[in-house]
Amino acid sequence: MEWVPTVFIAFKVSVLAIGMFFAVKWHYDKAKREKGADSQRAVLRTTGIVAVVFVLLVVVLLLLTFGLGRALGLDLSFS
Template identity: 50%
Template structure:
């Protein structure tokens, strides 16, 4: 019997077993870390929402200011 399949199958089992061990360990660690990061994640999302709202409101204000300024100086704003 040849030794190559025995060595390769043994190597494959070791590599897959090690990979499965670290995958399970990583998922377990992420689950415990998730509980710790929940409050911080909420704060980050809240800050992101605030920045988005401020950006959209300032964009609308700039759009209205531009529209009224263009009308004030007499530019033609019709599409036709």
């Protein structure tokens, strides 16, 4: 039963990563067709900014979650 969350999380992360890849690719190709190199750079810049913001939000969420857990007296050690 311990492997179920691992498999589900791995599946969810892979599906979201594939979906994000195709979304960025679609916007990139659309910008390439319509407006040229400047629009492509804008799409890539925006994609990078969104990725960085997402990673920072995940880190903040993890820190808040572990902080709240410790404040409530939960044992959150990995050992």
